[in-house]
Amino acid sequence: MKSLARTPALALTGFAVVALLPQFGLADYWQRQIILVAIYTLICSGLNLSFGYAGELALGQVAVFASGAYVSAILYNHGHTDILLAFGAAVAVAAVAGLVSGLPGLRLSKWSLALVSFFFVLLIPGLVTIFESETGGSMGLSGIMSPTLFGQELDATGLYLTAIAATLVWMLVFRNLIVSRFGRFLRVLAAGPTLARSLGGSVYQLRIQAYVIGALPAGLAGVLYTYLTGFVSPEAFTLEVLIAVLAATVVGGANSVWGAPVGAAILVLGPLQAHSFELYSTAIYGVFLLVVGAVFSGGLAGIARRVTRRLRATGPPAPPGDQPALTIPGERLVVSGVRKRFAGLTALSGVDMTIEPGTVTAVIGPNGAGKTTLLNIVSGLLPADEGHVELAGRPLTGLPAHQVSRLGVGRTFQTPIVPDHMPVLEVVECGRLRHRGIGFPQAVLRLPGFYRIRREDRAAALAALSFAGLEHLASDDASALPLGTRRLLEVVRSVAGRPNVLLLDEPAAGLDDDGLRELGQLIRATRDAGGTVVLVEHNVPFVMDVADHVFVMELGTVIAGGPPEVVRTDQRVIDTYLGRRGQHSDEVSLP
Numbered sequence: 001m002k003s004l005a006r007t008p009a010l011a012l013t014g015f016a017v018v019a020l021l022p023q024f025g026l027a028d029y030w031q032r033q034i035i036l037v038a039i040y041t042l043i044c045s046g047l048n049l050s051f052g053y054a055g056e057l058a059l060g061q062v063a064v065f066a067s068g069a070y071v072s073a074i075l076y077n078h079g080h081t082d083i084l085l086a087f088g089a090a091v092a093v094a095a096v097a098g099l100v101s102g103l104p105g106l107r108l109s110k111w112s113l114a115l116v117s118f119f120f121v122l123l124i125p126g127l128v129t130i131f132e133s134e135t136g137g138s139m140g141l142s143g144i145m146s147p148t149l150f151g152q153e154l155d156a157t158g159l160y161l162t163a164i165a166a167t168l169v170w171m172l173v174f175r176n177l178i179v180s181r182f183g184r185f186l187r188v189l190a191a192g193p194t195l196a197r198s199l200g201g202s203v204y205q206l207r208i209q210a211y212v213i214g215a216l217p218a219g220l221a222g223v224l225y226t227y228l229t230g231f232v233s234p235e236a237f238t239l240e241v242l243i244a245v246l247a248a249t250v251v252g253g254a255n256s257v258w259g260a261p262v263g264a265a266i267l268v269l270g271p272l273q274a275h276s277f278e279l280y281s282t283a284i285y286g287v288f289l290l291v292v293g294a295v296f297s298g299g300l301a302g303i304a305r306r307v308t309r310r311l312r313a314t315g316p317p318a319p320p321g322d323q324p325a326l327t328i329p330g331e332r333l334v335v336s337g338v339r340k341r342f343a344g345l346t347a348l349s350g351v352d353m354t355i356e357p358g359t360v361t362a363v364i365g366p367n368g369a370g371k372t373t374l375l376n377i378v379s380g381l382l383p384a385d386e387g388h389v390e391l392a393g394r395p396l397t398g399l400p401a402h403q404v405s406r407l408g409v410g411r412t413f414q415t416p417i418v419p420d421h422m423p424v425l426e427v428v429e430c431g432r433l434r435h436r437g438i439g440f441p442q443a444v445l446r447l448p449g450f451y452r453i454r455r456e457d458r459a460a461a462l463a464a465l466s467f468a469g470l471e472h473l474a475s476d477d478a479s480a481l482p483l484g485t486r487r488l489l490e491v492v493r494s495v496a497g498r499p500n501v502l503l504l505d506e507p508a509a510g511l512d513d514d515g516l517r518e519l520g521q522l523i524r525a526t527r528d529a530g531g532t533v534v535l536v537e538h539n540v541p542f543v544m545d546v547a548d549h550v551f552v553m554e555l556g557t558v559i560a561g562g563p564p565e566v567v568r569t570d571q572r573v574i575d576t577y578l579g580r581r582g583q584h585s586d587e588v589s590l591p
C-alpha cells in the first residue's frame with residue numbers, strides 16, 4: 001500500500017524537475033526532444049494498456065496518433081487555436097477511431113483485432129487523399145504556428161510545459177486505472193477470457209474498454225506532434241513509426257505503467273538521434289523486439305521490478321487481525337432436464353440434480369460421461385439445449401458466464417489459470433471482482449469509494465488466505481507456485497468472492513498425498529463455513545472421503561446418487577467402474 005502511495009509522489013517530483021529544466025537554461029533543441037519523449041510516452045502507454053495489460057495486440061495506435069494530429073491541424077486552419085480544444089477534439093476522435101477500428105476486430109478474434117487495426121495504419125495515405133481539401137493530401141498541412149491556451153499564445157516553453165502536464169495527467173489516470181479493479185480485470189483477461197468471464201467480466205466489453213482507453217493518449221500525442229513540428233503529412237504515420245513504437249513499448253516493459261516513458265526516452269534519445277539510422281530502422285527495431293522478447297520479456301521495467309522485489313524482500317502483509325470466522329453464503333443449486341449435444345454426440349441427455357446448501361456434492365463418472373460439460377453449462381460457459389439451472393430460485397439458464405458469476409457461481413478449472421507475475425494476494429483479490437462494477441470515476445479520481453473497495457478486497461483476500469493456511473504465500477508470484485498450490489489458490493480465490501455455489505473441476509488431479517490432504521481440509525472448511533461445493537473428480541477414494549453426496553454419471557445421464565456409503569454399494573456403479581458396462585479408467589476404481 002505504501003509503495004502505491006509513493007508512486008504518484010515520485011512521478012510528480014520527476015515531472016516537476018523536468019518541467020523546471022527550462023528555468024535552468026535547457027536549450028530549445030532539448031526541449032523539443034523532451035516533448036518528443038512525451039509524445040512517444042503517450043503512444044506507448046496506450047499500447048501498454050491494451051497490449052501489455054489486456055493482451056490485445058492493437059496496432060492502430062499510429063492511426064489514432066494521425067487522427068489527433070490532423071484534427072488539431074484542421075482546427076487550427078479553421079481558426080481554432082486553443083490547445084485544450086484540440087486535446088478535447090482529439091480525444092473524442094481517438095475514442096471514435098478506437099471504436100471503429102476495434103469493434104469489428106474484437107468481435108471476430110484476437111488476431112483479427114491486430115489485422116484490422118494494422119489495416120487502419122495502411123489506410124492513412126488513402127484517407128488523407130480522399131479528404132484532400134482538409135488534409136492537404138500527400139503535401140500535408142504546413143504553417144501551423146503556436147497554439148493558444150486560454151487566449152494566450154504558447155511559446156516554445158509554454159508548449160513544453162503543456163506537453164509535460166498533459167503527459168503527467170494521463171500517466172496518473174493510467175496508473176490509477178491499472179491499480180483499480182478495471183486494471184486487475186485487464187490482467188485477468190490477458191490470462192484468459194474464460195477466467196475473466198468466470199470472475200464476472202464481460203470479455204467483449206473489457207476488450208473494447210481497453211482498446212478505446214488505450215487509444216486516447218495517442219490522440220493527445222497527435223495534437224502535441226502537430227504543434228511541435230508545425231507540419232502534418234502522411235509520411236509521419238508510417239509502418240516504421242508503428243514498429244518503432246512497438247519496440248519502445250516492449251523495451252520499456254509493456255506490462256508496466258512506467259515502462260512507457262523509459263521506452264520512449266530510449267527511442268528518442270537513442271535511435272531517433274542518429275539520422276543515418278533511418279535507412280535500417282525497421283530491421284534494427286525488429287532485431288530489438290526479438291532480442292528483448294527472448295532475453296527479458298518484461299522489458300526494463302520487468303528487470304527493475306525483479307530487482308526492487310529482491311531488495312525489498314517483503315514478508316507477507318500483516319494478517320487481518322481478529323476477524324470474525326469466514327462465512328460463505330451457500331445456496332441450493334437445482335439442475336433439471338439439462339440436455340446438450342455436440343454435433344452428432346449427446347454429451348448430456350436429461351440431467352437432474354439438486355445440490356443442497358452447506359454440502360459437498362461430488363459428480364463422478366468415467367471419461368466422457370459429461371461432467372465438465374455439466375459444470376460449463378451451470379457456470380454459463382456453454383448454453384444448454386434444453387433444461388433449467390437455478391441457484392437459490394434464480395434462473396441461470398441462458399445467461400452469459402459473467403452474469404452467472406455475478407449471481408454467485410464461483411468455479412475452478414482443470415488446469416489452474418492465474419495471471420502471470422501477479423502476487424498471490426492479488427490473485428485472491430481477483431475473486432472479489434464479481435461483486436461490483438468497475439467504477440471509472442472512482443478509480444481515476446481516487447474518490448473515497450476506491451479506497452473502501454481496496455480495503456475490503458484486501459481484507460477478504462487475507463481472510464481467505466488464512467482460512468486456507470496460505471497467508472505466508474501472500475507476496476509470492478502466483479504463476480511460479482507448484483501445481484498443487486495453484487489448485488488450492490484457485491479455490492481460495494473463489495472463496496474470497498463468497499460464492500453461493502463453488503464448482504471445482506478435477507481439483508485433485510496431479511496432487512500428491514500432502515496436496516490431497518490440504519485440498520480435502522480446504523473443501524471441508526468451505527462447506528463448514530456454509531458453502532455449497534460441487535466437486536467433479538476422478539479420484540474416487542478422495543471423493544468418498546470428502547463428499548456428503550455423490551452423483552454418478554455415465555454417457556450423459558445420472559445413473560446413481562446418494563451418500564458415499566450407498567453409492568459405493570450400488571451395483572450399476574460397481575459395473576461402471578469395473579468396466580463391465582462403461583469405459584474403464586485406471587484412476588477410478590472404487591475403494
Ligand SMILES: Nc1ncnc2c1ncn2[C@@H]1O[C@H](COP(=O)(O)OP(=O)(O)OP(=O)(O)O)[C@@H](O)[C@H]1O
Pocket residue numbers: 342343345346347365366367368369370371372373374
Ligand atoms: N466442445 C465440445 N465439442 C464437441 N464435443 C465435446 C465438447 N465438449 C465435450 N464434448 C464431448 O462430450 C462428451 C462429454 O465430455 P465431458 O468433457 O463433459 O466429459 P467428462 O465427464 O468431463 O470427461 P473427463 O472426465 O474426461 O473430463 C465427450 O464425449 C466429449 O468428447
